[in-house]
Amino acid sequence: MVLRVSPGKGLWRCMSCEAAGNAIQFVARKENISDKEAALKLLAGLPGVQRASQLEEKKSAVAVPPNVAADLLNRVAAFYHRTLFRDSRRWAFGASRRVALTAFAAPSGNARLSI
Numbered sequence: 001m002v003l004r005v006s007p008g009k010g011l012w013r014c015m016s017c018e019a020a021g022n023a024i025q026f027v028a029r030k031e032n033i034s035d036k037e038a039a040l041k042l043l044a045g046l047p048g049v050q051r052a053s054q055l056e057e058k059k060s061a062v063a064v065p066p067n068v069a070a071d072l073l074n075r076v077a078a079f080y081h082r083t084l085f086r087d088s089r090r091w092a093f094g095a096s097r098r099v100a101l102t103a104f105a106a107p108s109g110n111a112r113l114s115i
């Protein structure tokens, strides 16, 4: 099985069965879970990240400063990178292929993660 990753587009495609998608969909297929479950699973693996529904009191949640949000995104990015790299080796990933991953937080507070 060969997995082709397009770093610029943040997408992957299986060259055997034509399955394709983004990072969350990658984890969803690998773990045989829904996209939502995959996203939550990835986030749950990060130290310091907690689902709002699991906070004791939602009102205690505070706005995250941009620099903290950027740090969180970097940790998410690192997690994705480790996950993809580990699996790519297992899947006989071509040695010439590279997975590039970036994350940034915009001044507006919007965040974007791309692989």
Ligand SMILES: [Zn+2]
Pocket: 001, 014, 015, 016, 017, 018, 019
């Ligand atoms: Zn496939």
